[in-house]
Amino acid sequence: MSSTVKDIQDEIIEEFSMLDSDMEMTISYIMELGEQLPEMDESLKTEQNIVKGCQSKVWLNATLNDGIIDFQADSNTAITKGLVSLLIRIVSGRSPQEIVDIDFYFIDKIGLNRFIGTQRSNGLGAMMKQIKLYGLAFSTLV
Amino acid sequence: MATLEKHKIDIDKVRAEFPILDQKVNGKQLVYFDNAATNQKPQRVIDALVHHYQTDNANIHRGIHTLAERSTTAFEETRKVIQVFINANEAEEIIFTKGTSESINLVASSWGRKFLNTGDEVIISALEHHSNIVPWQMICEERGAVLKVMPINEKGEIILEKVDELLSEKTKMVALNHASNSLGTINPVKEIIKKAHAAGAKVLIDGAQATSHLPVDVQDLDADFYAFSAHKMYGPTGLGVLYGKRILLEKMPPYQGGGEMIKEVSFEKTTYNDIPYKFEAGTPDIANVIAFKEAIHFINELGKANIAAYEDGLLTYATARLKEIDSVRLIGEAANKVGVISFEVEGIHHFDLGMWMDAKGVAVRTGHHCTQPLMDFYCIEGTVRASFSVYNTLEEVDIFISALKSIIERFNK
Numbered sequence: 001m002s003s004t005v006k007d008i009q010d011e012i013i014e015e016f017s018m019l020d021s022d023m024e025m026t027i028s029y030i031m032e033l034g035e036q037l038p039e040m041d042e043s044l045k046t047e048q049n050i051v052k053g054c055q056s057k058v059w060l061n062a063t064l065n066d067g068i069i070d071f072q073a074d075s076n077t078a079i080t081k082g083l084v085s086l087l088i089r090i091v092s093g094r095s096p097q098e099i100v101d102i103d104f105y106f107i108d109k110i111g112l113n114r115f116i117g118t119q120r121s122n123g124l125g126a127m128m129k130q131i132k133l134y135g136l137a138f139s140t141l142v
Numbered sequence: 143m144a145t146l147e148k149h150k151i152d153i154d155k156v157r158a159e160f161p162i163l164d165q166k167v168n169g170k171q172l173v174y175f176d177n178a179a180t181n182q183k184p185q186r187v188i189d190a191l192v193h194h195y196q197t198d199n200a201n202i203h204r205g206i207h208t209l210a211e212r213s214t215t216a217f218e219e220t221r222k223v224i225q226v227f228i229n230a231n232e233a234e235e236i237i238f239t240k241g242t243s244e245s246i247n248l249v250a251s252s253w254g255r256k257f258l259n260t261g262d263e264v265i266i267s268a269l270e271h272h273s274n275i276v277p278w279q280m281i282c283e284e285r286g287a288v289l290k291v292m293p294i295n296e297k298g299e300i301i302l303e304k305v306d307e308l309l310s311e312k313t314k315m316v317a318l319n320h321a322s323n324s325l326g327t328i329n330p331v332k333e334i335i336k337k338a339h340a341a342g343a344k345v346l347i348d349g350a351q352a353t354s355h356l357p358v359d360v361q362d363l364d365a366d367f368y369a370f371s372a373h374k375m376y377g378p379t380g381l382g383v384l385y386g387k388r389i390l391l392e393k394m395p396p397y398q399g400g401g402e403m404i405k406e407v408s409f410e411k412t413t414y415n416d417i418p419y420k421f422e423a424g425t426p427d428i429a430n431v432i433a434f435k436e437a438i439h440f441i442n443e444l445g446k447a448n449i450a451a452y453e454d455g456l457l458t459y460a461t462a463r464l465k466e467i468d469s470v471r472l473i474g475e476a477a478n479k480v481g482v483i484s485f486e487v488e489g490i491h492h493f494d495l496g497m498w499m500d501a502k503g504v505a506v507r508t509g510h511h512c513t514q515p516l517m518d519f520y521c522i523e524g525t526v527r528a529s530f531s532v533y534n535t536l537e538e539v540d541i542f543i544s545a546l547k548s549i550i551e552r553f554n555k
Contacts, residue, residue: 023168023501028552031494055493055509055524077491078553 005098008090009106016110026111030082037085040074051126056080058123062134067142068093069134073127083112083124091131096142099135104128149451151444157533159184159440170503173538178323178351178482178529179507180373184440187377190433202428203402203419217428220435221418227438228368229359230385237384237391237418238426242350243273245369245384246317248421249346250277252394253367257344258314260286265308265343267292267300267318268519269327272512274317274348292318294519298325298474305334309341316345320352324511324527325474326457326482328356332363339364344390350374354531355453355480357446360385376531377437378430384421391417398423449532453481456530456539463543469550473525481530484511487546490553492524498552499526502545 003011019025044061051058056077063070071092075081090106091099106112157163160182165172174182194216200209202217218233225233239245258264264278268291282289293304300318309316316338321328335345346367349358354375360368365385372381386394396403396414400423405413414420441449460483464470469488487495496508509524510517517524528542 024498027497027501055496056491077493079494079497 002093005090005094005102009104009109012086012089012106013109021111027079030086031078032082033085034075034078034081034083037074037081037088038072040072044072045074051123051130056123058084058127060127060130060134062131062138064096064138064141067095069096069099069138071131071134075123080124084127087124087127087131096135096137096139099131100139102132102135149455150448151452151532153533153535156444157535159186160533161185161188163533167503167505168501170501171541173504173534173541175528175530175534175538175542176505176507177531177534178326178374178511178527180379181354181376181531182533183378184376184437186436186440187433190436191378191429194429194432198432199429201425213428213432216432216435217426220431220438223435223438224383227358227442228353228385229361231361232388234417235385235388235391237386237421238431239369239382239384239421240380240427241373241382242348242369242371243277243382245367245382246274246346246348247277248384248397249367249369249386249394250281252397252421253344253390254278254281254285254287254315256393256395258282258285258287261312262287262314263290263310263312264288264315264317265290265292265305265313265338266316267329268294269298269300269322269325269329269516270317270319270513271323271348271350272514273350274319274346275515278315278317287314288312291515294327297476298322298327299476300327300329300334302330302333305337309337309343311342313338313341313343316343317348318345319348319350320356320358321349321480321482322474322513322516323351323482324513324516324525325476325484326351326479326529327474327476328352328478328480331365335364351480351482354441355446355450366390372430372434372437375437376440377434378427381427381430381434386417388417391421394421396420396423400424402426444532452532453530453534456534456536457481457483459536460528460530460539460542463539464546467543467547467550470546473520473522482527483529484525484527486522486525487550490550492526494553495526495546495549498549499542499545502548504542504545506542 045059049059049061051060058075060073071088073084075084162182198212200213202214221233221236224236290308292300320331331347338345344366347365349368349370353370366387368385370383373379403415403420403423405415471486473484492508499506507527
């Protein structure tokens with residue numbers, strides 16, 4: 001078995017610790033991660049797949065293949081796209097049960113709550129909820 | 143480096159009154175350009191709050207003990223200071239609310255329920271904040287009235303000829319802002335009030351963005367209602383004012399029931415108190431009202447004309463510097479503006495710009511600024527908005543411009 005959810009979250013925490021809480025370096029790094037996010041097929045960017053934030057949009061789609069969920073996502077803002085890519089790195093290729101059980105603790109640890117927490121702005125909180133809902137829905141199929 | 147002329151603001155002295163400005167955020171000196179959302183509070187406002195709680199705190203109006211007397215006197219003094227500040231005919235025409243939104247809701251609900259009927263029309267402008275749209279939509283729906291919109295031109299100015307076309311004997315209320323929160327446009331409210339009155343309509347002015355920048359004389363304007371918020375004029379949050387002409391306020395039913403607003407209560411019948419108390423149910427925001435007086439003193443001491451001249455200088459300089467950048471598109475270029483600049487940058491989402499600005503210590507607002515219909519007019523989702531107060535400086539504008547330039551470079555690399 002490859003890396004667990006915990007392994008990847010710990011890896012991300014390690015990566016961000018090198019940025020030394022410097023906000024500009026952090027944002028820059030998040031944007032670079034966004035640039036590496038596999039492109040989402042335009043046909044999947046439907047109204048139905050929008051997870052809407054106040055200021056930025058996120059598209060999220062999921063498919064179940066052989067008991068494994070594959071997520072595709074994108075955002076219309078560079079920073080949110082980077083954050084989306086972090087989530088995708090953690091959740092893609094997992095079983096529905098693993099998704100249901102996920103605790104996204106890395107967000108607290110790398111000081112990203114301000115990107116997600118109380119601000120209604122970027123739809124990332126809604127995206128995490130939607131990921132879990134996909135997990136729950138698919139868990140009834142496997 | 144540009145300099146500002148034609149004002150008498152001692153900027154070092156002004157800034158010394160705002161302790162919050164002297165700090166670093168994300169390791170950078172704070173540049174606070176989100177003043178249209180709320181501006182910062184001078185030390186004297188903070189001191190007044192502390193002083194009230196340390197020495198005078200008591201509930202007002204009903205108490206017969208010394209602290210109650212002190213609190214009541216201080217509270218009512220603010221009402222008189224506001225009366226003079228906006229040149230209302232009498233202090234009883236000043237009603238304390240939670241903010242501009244509540245002031246507008248009060249009028250829409252109380253006046254609207256009594257005076258709006260099926261087929262009547264309410265006219266707002268395309269520049270309005272949701273706070274001056276939604277309360278009217280709600281009451282129009284309830285009363286079977288129709289909501290109409292004064293259109294604007296590409297610069298973000300109300301098209302006055304269209305106002306004439308919209309006004310008719312069906313028009314019962316015209317509600318618009320004195321200055322736009324999204325674009326900064328100063329609206330010709332005196333002229334529109336005159337037109338509306340000629341058609342037999344009443345007028346409510348949303349003054350949230352005007353009171354700390356522009357002279358406001360409600361009698362000269364002949365406004366029927368004028369609403370504004372303390373926190374956008376160096377005062378405390380959670381407090382607003384509704385000015386209304388006595389003749390109208392007296393005819394309006396209470397907005398909320400409770401203590402303070404009654405004369406006699408029995409289970410069969412309640413008689414209501416006189417204005418302004420009829421509209422101030424429950425214990426008001428005593429400490430904030432008392433501290434608000436200091437904010438108005440702060441504005442009066444500097445002088446509105448000085449403040450306006452100073453902020454105009456910042457606006458002109460910042461606008462010119464933004465125009466140097468090719469990928470910047472200014473949204474709203476009205477001839478008359480308060481210190482608000484909205485813009486977008488080609489190829490960069492406003493959310494990304496706002497986050498980057500914050501990382502560089504510059505606080506700006508991004509998004510639709512609670513004016514979605516206005517954003518639709520310009521076919522955009524939102525803007526970046528920089529807005530100025532009297533404590534901002536040209537050096538801060540320079541920091542803002544270099545931050546913006548370096549962010550644009552980062553995106554183009």
